[in-house]
Amino acid sequence: MTEIKEQSSVQPMKRFKKVPIYVVEEHNDALQFIYSAIGGKKLPIEGTALLHLDAHPDMLVDRKLKGEEARSGRKLLPLLQIENWIVPAVAAGHIDHVIWLRPPWAKQFTDGSRVIQVGDHPYTGLLRVDSKEPYYISDALYSTELKNARKFTLTVAEFSNLKLKRNNEQELNKVIDAMNICQPYVLDIDLDFFSTGNPFLSLYENIGLYDRLEPIFSFKIPENDDVSTIEKVIESREAQLKELENIFQHLEEHGDLQNYSGEKSHTFKMVMDIVTAVSVEAERLNEKPDWWAVFAAGCTRDQGGLPHYINTKEGIETMIKESLALLLKRLPPPVIITIARSTDDGYCPPHQVDYIQFLVLETLQEIYETDEPILHYLNAST
Known part of the structure; x- marks a missing residue:
């Protein structure tokens, strides 16, 4: 104690x-x-x-x-x-x-x-x-x-x-x-x-990464805030965040998504587009992509971004x-x-x-x- x-x-x-x-x-x-x-x-x-x-x-x-x-x-x-x-x-x-x-x-x-x-x-x-x-x-x-x-x-x-x-x-x-x-x-x-x-505004800013992350990480707040509606939203949001975390964990460990074993969902396909753009930009900058930084930036995009x-x-x-x-x-x-x-x-x-x-x-x-x-x-x- x-x-x-x-x-x-x-x-x-x-x-x-x-x-x-x-x-x-x-x-x-x-x-x-x-x-x-x-x-x-x-x-x-x-x-x-x-x-x-x-x-x-x-x-x-x-x-x-x-x-x-x-x-x-x-x-x-x-x-x-x-x-x-x-x-x-x-x-x-x-x-x-x-x-x-x-x-x-x-x-x-x-x-x-x-x-x-x-x-x-x-x-x-x-x-x-x-x-x-x-x-x-x-x-x-x-x-x-x-x-x-x-x-x-x-x-x-x-x-x-x-x-x-x-x-x-x-x-x-x-x-x-x-x-x-x-x-x-x-x-x-x-x-x-x-x-x-x-600080995330400058992360691969030449490809407009911060704005491109918004449709991947955002979600819609329900107009009805009764408990049953909110609980369904929480369940859906939890699944969305877990999927994104798994995808970026794989990226951090392997550098690409070629052997990703998870579902090839619409979210996965949107992330794939980001991976292609970031990889090209990182190569141009002669650096290794920081996928956890990209994930962290995305997590701030859910309600319009940071001040x-x-x-x-x-x-x-x-x-x-x-x-x-x-x-x-x-x-x-x-x-x-x-x-x-x-x-x-x-x-x-x-x-x-x-x-x-x-x-x-x-x-x-x-x-x-x-x-x-x-x-x-x-x-x-x-």
């Missing part, structure tokens, strides 16, 4: 003398510092809120992750990726309110609050949610039957520029009221919140030095602050990340009494 699970949720919390700041590269690495704060009794074992500023919700679940793995304390950490690190911590009971503040160009969820249950599928033990939103249905993550279920609130609000003008006070109050945040909470900032790249907005220097400065500062001054201080650079994978533009990080850290240190930032990304193994 881990130190997190041994702690009682009713024990009095200790306090950091100064607000610690942890800067990581990959966003899922932030969770280890949240767990450390729980283990050190600086955060409660249950009932923490996460204020998440990001161009991406990071609220998916690995389709192969079991509920018992989500509740395994630190053993969970190596199983996580950047898009799916939050909900497993919710399933373990540590977080019960996620507030996703999104930039205007990120629209993966509609604004507002909703209560979602997360738990174990009764037959497979896999972690699933009862949300019918396209974000979850597109990954076949919906289930009506859940064991060890936990309820949490997901609040989504748009955060646009709030310049220091009197007529923006009403807009600021609207955002704060929508968040409904209370202590204790973790302030979590992804630097791609301020300028966002879609992409390369902000100007002036736009970045306004968002941080004016809007962010104005918002944080109106909120109670967080227990800890986590920051993700998200630049090695191309989500925060590499030519802007250091400047964004400098401005964010400068602003946080002006508002809070903080420790010197711990730059985890400099020492983390690659």
Whole structure:
């Protein structure tokens, strides 16, 4: 049993003398510092809120992750990726309110609050949610039957520029009221919140690969959202994703589909066309095709693709030095602050990340009494 699970949720919390700041590269690495704060009794074992500023919700679940793995304390950490690190911590009971503040160009969820249950599928033990939103249905993550279920609130609000003008006070109050945040909470900032790249746009861009993947990976959200209809959609989507995974697994292992033993379906034929085009382009570039990268790109095409907005220097400065500062001054201080650079994978533009990080850290240190930032990304193994 881990130190997190041994702690009682009713024990009095200790306090950091100064607000610690942890800067990581990959966003899922932030969770280890949240767990450390729980283990050190600086955060409660249950009932923490996460204020998440990001161009991406990071609220998916690995389709192969079991509920018992989500509740395994630190053993969970190596199983996580950047898009799916939050909900497993919710399933373990540590977080019960996620507030996703999104930039205007990120629209993966509609604004507002909703209560979602997360738990174990009764037959497979896999972690699933009862949300019918396209974000979850597109990954076949919906289930009506859940064991060890936990309820949490997901609040989504748009955060646009709030310049220091009197007529923006009403807009600021609207955002704060929508968040409904209370202590204790973790302030979590992804630097791609301020300028966002879609790294898959440049993957074999000369052949328009990203757009060509859409008809292969997309699916139609049903207009009727009754349980029986959604369950049929989930079954069909699960089969589609499994077939695509098998095809690309074969490609990764063999480099072509000549001896593929699966069904030669319409999906298979569409992928074959992509394989031909990618192989020719890769040969022209004198490189070996990265089929898992192609698969990963396709998996982002289900609902129109990832957000992409390369902000100007002036736009970045306004968002941080004016809007962010104005918002944080109106909120109670967080227990800890986590920051993700998200630049090695191309989500925060590499030519802007250091400047964004400098401005964010400068602003946080002006508002809070903080420790010197711990730059985890400099020492983390690659």
